[in-house]
Amino acid sequence: MNSSRRTLARVLIASLLIVCLWLPQLRDIAPYQDYSVQTDGFQNVPSHGNTTKHRHDAHRTNTSQRKIESSTTATAFRLLPTDSLYHHYNMSTTPIVLESHKLLLFTIEKVGSTVLRQLMRRMMGHDDYDFHGGGIPHVFPKNGLRYLHQYSLEEAREMLVSDEWVRAMFVRDPKERALSGIFDVETAAGGGGTIGVLCLHHVSTFDGFLDMIEDPKTVNLTALTHEYRLLDDSEKNSTVTQKFLLRNSPSCPDKHWSPITHWRMERKFYPRLNFMGHLETAQWDIRRLLDKLHPHAWEEYGVSGWGAHRNESMFTSSTTVLHARGTENYLDEFYTEEIERRVERIYADDYEHEYLELDVVKVGDASRHYREKFVERYLNGVDGVMN
Ligand SMILES: *[C@@H]1O[C@H](CO)[C@@H](O)[C@H](O)[C@H]1NC(C)=O
Ligand SMILES: *[C@@H]1O[C@H](CO)[C@@H](O)[C@H](O)[C@H]1NC(C)=O
Ligand SMILES: *[C@@H]1O[C@H](CO)[C@@H](O)[C@H](O)[C@H]1NC(C)=O
Numbered sequence: 263m264n265s266s267r268r269t270l271a272r273v274l275i276a277s278l279l280i281v282c283l284w285l286p287q288l289r290d291i292a293p294y295q296d297y298s299v300q301t302d303g304f305q306n307v308p309s310h311g312n313t314t315k316h317r318h319d320a321h322r323t324n325t326s327q328r329k330i331e332s333s334t335t336a337t338a339f340r341l342l343p344t345d346s347l348y349h350h351y352n353m354s355t356t357p358i359v360l361e362s363h364k365l366l367l368f369t370i371e372k373v374g375s376t377v378l379r380q381l382m383r384r385m386m387g388h389d390d391y392d393f394h395g396g397g398i399p400h401v402f403p404k405n406g407l408r409y410l411h412q413y414s415l416e417e418a419r420e421m422l423v424s425d426e427w428v429r430a431m432f433v434r435d436p437k438e439r440a441l442s443g444i445f446d447v448e449t450a451a452g453g454g455g456t457i458g459v460l461c462l463h464h465v466s467t468f469d470g471f472l473d474m475i476e477d478p479k480t481v482n483l484t485a486l487t488h489e490y491r492l493l494d495d496s497e498k499n500s501t502v503t504q505k506f507l508l509r510n511s512p513s514c515p516d517k518h519w520s521p522i523t524h525w526r527m528e529r530k531f532y533p534r535l536n537f538m539g540h541l542e543t544a545q546w547d548i549r550r551l552l553d554k555l556h557p558h559a560w561e562e563y564g565v566s567g568w569g570a571h572r573n574e575s576m577f578t579s580s581t582t583v584l585h586a587r588g589t590e591n592y593l594d595e596f597y598t599e600e601i602e603r604r605v606e607r608i609y610a611d612d613y614e615h616e617y618l619e620l621d622v623v624k625v626g627d628a629s630r631h632y633r634e635k636f637v638e639r640y641l642n643g644v645d646g647v648m649n
């Protein structure tokens with residue numbers, strides 16, 4: 263009697279379990295169908311500040327989508343001729359193709375992109391790989407690199423789905439990236455660059471700079487210039503000129519500081535990434551990447567030949583990382599509690615994006631945090647990576 267009751271209970275529990283396991287899958291079929299026909303899956307971006315509600319909704323949807331993405335094989339992935347990464351060359355978004363090592367590199371401005379492009383040039387056999395200037399190493403076709411849009415749709419798709427291909431991206435702490443953005447603008451302003459002058463108003467303080475990221479405005483420059491020319495010459499001293507420009511200045515939404523998820527690529531591409539590095543641990547991650555590409559790649563291209571005297575390994579010298587990391591010293595000066603919370607809000611979509619692997623870390627702690635994470639993840643049983 264007792265034992266048959268126990269059996270009945272077991273059967274009941276088992277069937278409950280089966281039902282529970284099946285329900286979510288049944289529910290997921292519908293969004294999957296939507297998802298597979300969606301062509302421009304850019305993270306949709308509320309352009310004006312209040313992301314609170316939107317974010318929570320989005321998060322729910324994505325949790326179920328993640329299950330689908332990871333449970334479907336790459337066969338479900340479709341590359342369309344109209345996809346941003348394919349349909350024409352864009353310096354900031356089109357992946358670099360290194361056929362010899364089966365690597366697709368997804369660069370991000372301000373995240374070591376100069377050095378990474380130099381590495382690609384070196385691996386393609388360019389002797390002047392560390393040259394910087396005249397569009398090199400950034401601009402195709404001057405830089406001699408190959409890009410995804412140069413291949414047939416079928417070849418490009420294969421690169422995006424094949425297990426033999428490495429698809430790599432480097433990211434960095436959003437708090438440091440935001441700060442490095444304002445420095446870029448200031449540098450441009452100091453050097454007489456137009457961008458600096460034109461968004462000066464917005465970047466005269468870090469807060470103003472953040473205003474701009476949150477709520478970009480556009481101004482008709484033709485009309486602005488015209489209006490300025492109408493001013494009487496006697497009215498044009500430097501104070502007036504500055505005020506005029508400041509009052510009318512447009513903001514500068516830009517890939518150098520906008521949240522990555524807002525411009526980098528359609529959402530369907532993120533699950534295709536199979537290597538993620540951090541600028542904070544770049545000198546270790548670059549070795550991890552090269553090791554993954556070829557047993558001798560680190561020896562050949564990474565361990566030496568870098569720095570001003572070509573006698574350093576990659577991402578070690580102050581000169582090669584200065585551009586990318588120079589902001590670290592200024593973090594305390596620019597960040598207050600309040601600004602920190604604000605930056606967390608502005609970059610919420612990046613932080614929450616499961617494939618970007620970004621953590622909300624107290625300002626100034628990013629290096630330590632990602633180093634510890636690296637050690638935890640990759641160094642158990644792996645010798646000689648840190649040196
Ligand atoms: C943002 O939205 C929330 C909830 O919808 C609301 O409580 C809050 O006041 C809004 N904040 C701003 C700055 O509009
Ligand atoms: C900008 O201003 C000029 C001159 O006032 C005008 O001709 C042009 O249509 C404006 N452009 C836009 C996009 O409003
Ligand atoms: C510039 O012109 C304004 C208005 O004409 C005047 O008030 C101001 O003192 C001038 N500034 C300088 C530096 O000459």
Ligand SMILES: *[C@@H]1O[C@H](CO)[C@@H](O)[C@H](O)[C@H]1NC(C)=O
Binds near residue numbers: 517
């Ligand atoms: C390249 O892509 C970036 C980011 O999506 C965009 O801001 C920029 O306008 C694009 N440039 C061109 C020339 O299409």
Ligand SMILES: *[C@@H]1O[C@H](CO)[C@@H](O)[C@H](O)[C@H]1NC(C)=O
Binds near residue numbers: 571573574
């Ligand atoms: C690289 O070479 C320079 C100049 O010869 C030298 O000063 C520097 O110490 C060298 N660095 C390393 C890591 O060997």
Ligand SMILES: CC(=O)N[C@H]1CO[C@H](CO)[C@@H](O)[C@@H]1O
Binds near residue numbers: 324611615
């Ligand atoms: C955090 C995140 O990835 N949000 C995205 C979830 O998916 C929706 C579309 O279904 C996007 O709009 C969100 O940006």
